[in-house]
Amino acid sequence: MFHILNSGMTLQGLNHSSIDFYNYSDKFSVHETKDGSISLRSSNFNELFHSFSGAKKESLEKYINPSELSRFRKKGIVTVLDVCLGMGYNSASLIETLKNEKVYLNLWALEIDKNPLNIALENANFRSNWSTNTIKILNKILKHNTFNNELINAEILWGDARKSINKIPKDIKFDLIYLDPFSPQKCPCLWSEEFLTKLSNKLNDNGWLITYSRAAAIRTSLKNSGLDIKTIIPRDNYKAWSNGTLAFKNNDYESQENKIKLWSNLSKMEEDHLKTLAAIPYRDPSGKSTQPEIISRRNIEQSKSNLKPTSLWKRQWLHTKGY
Numbered sequence: 001m002f003h004i005l006n007s008g009m010t011l012q013g014l015n016h017s018s019i020d021f022y023n024y025s026d027k028f029s030v031h032e033t034k035d036g037s038i039s040l041r042s043s044n045f046n047e048l049f050h051s052f053s054g055a056k057k058e059s060l061e062k063y064i065n066p067s068e069l070s071r072f073r074k075k076g077i078v079t080v081l082d083v084c085l086g087m088g089y090n091s092a093s094l095i096e097t098l099k100n101e102k103v104y105l106n107l108w109a110l111e112i113d114k115n116p117l118n119i120a121l122e123n124a125n126f127r128s129n130w131s132t133n134t135i136k137i138l139n140k141i142l143k144h145n146t147f148n149n150e151l152i153n154a155e156i157l158w159g160d161a162r163k164s165i166n167k168i169p170k171d172i173k174f175d176l177i178y179l180d181p182f183s184p185q186k187c188p189c190l191w192s193e194e195f196l197t198k199l200s201n202k203l204n205d206n207g208w209l210i211t212y213s214r215a216a217a218i219r220t221s222l223k224n225s226g227l228d229i230k231t232i233i234p235r236d237n238y239k240a241w242s243n244g245t246l247a248f249k250n251n252d253y254e255s256q257e258n259k260i261k262l263w264s265n266l267s268k269m270e271e272d273h274l275k276t277l278a279a280i281p282y283r284d285p286s287g288k289s290t291q292p293e294i295i296s297r298r299n300i301e302q303s304k305s306n307l308k309p310t311s312l313w314k315r316q317w318l319h320t321k322g323y
């Protein structure tokens with residue numbers, strides 16, 4: 001069961017003059033995922049916002065748990081960038097977890113469209129996942145682009161993240177960056193080596209970038225931007241070979257109280273993936289390329305490359321291991 005919602009719907013109380021993407025519009029349908037939480041399907045990208053196994057589950061498993069947020073208790077503050085706020089699952093999970101940890105949250109978010117958050121906040125199923133306080137904070141962010149109290153300072157920059165990232169003050173560096181765009185083939189502009197390099201430059205010395213993507217091109221670009229990469233270990237899905245990627249410049253943290261390993265070095269299989277054509281980066285040198293331009297630029301680069309075809313890697317690893 002799902003309903004179609006137009007992006008052209010009126011956003012009451014919103015200050016449209018602060019939005020710099022007048023031509024952007026999308027249509028969404030609401031879907032219930034397996035954990036009972038709702039997600040949206042975008043017609044522009046023809047993709048669901050979250051995995052079918054659960055929108056809230058995905059946010060906890062792929063972003064919140066690997067962040068090991070208890071390590072910020074001592075410092076008492078964490079500065080986070082949520083790239084692609086969407087319906088706000090990652091930010092909401094963060095707000096609720098940090099409240100229990102008594103850690104102050106300095107949250108920045110990038111998003112092109114106000115409608116996913118607006119639709120989420122009008123949906124009873126979505127609201128039932130969170131405390132009244134978290135819903136109040138998300139509403140304030142939606143309406144005023146900013147919110148501040150004794151537990152949180154939040155700022156959202158609406159617009160194309162390729163441009164809005166430049167509006168984050170230079171002195172703000174992040175402990176955590178959550179990168180959650182649509183898939184690289186559908187939304188390559190937010191996975192380009194140029195954009196990933198901008199993100200890695202926004203990490204502080206011990207900052208971590210976390211993404212659901214385990215794609216070879218993304219891992220290669222993160223490495224090219226100077227980061228070490230780790231694989232996020234799938235916990236309850238033995239068929240998955242990775243739950244995503246954790247990337248950092250330096251890491252001085254070894255899990256103390258949490259004996260369960262949440263991430264590890266890449267396996268031989270994952271290292272080999274980076275030696276195939278799938279590892280050719282998405283490139284967007286002007287920061288303005290369209291999806292077809294980025295994809296065709298990559299196709300041309302792949303056609304000239306000496307790297308081995310990814311089909312050979314798949315045959316060697318995925319078929320034999322039963323993934």
Ligand SMILES: C[S@@+](CC[C@H](N)C(=O)[O-])C[C@H]1O[C@@H](n2cnc3c(N)ncnc32)[C@H](O)[C@@H]1O
Pocket residue numbers: 048049050059083084085086087088089090091110111112113116159160161162180181182187189190
């Ligand atoms: C997979 S969804 C994000 C899901 C989100 N993290 C959540 O918890 O609901 C991808 C989001 O990227 C946004 N988006 C697409 N292109 C963008 C761009 N160029 N700049 C910023 N946001 C973009 C879409 O509007 C959508 O909300």
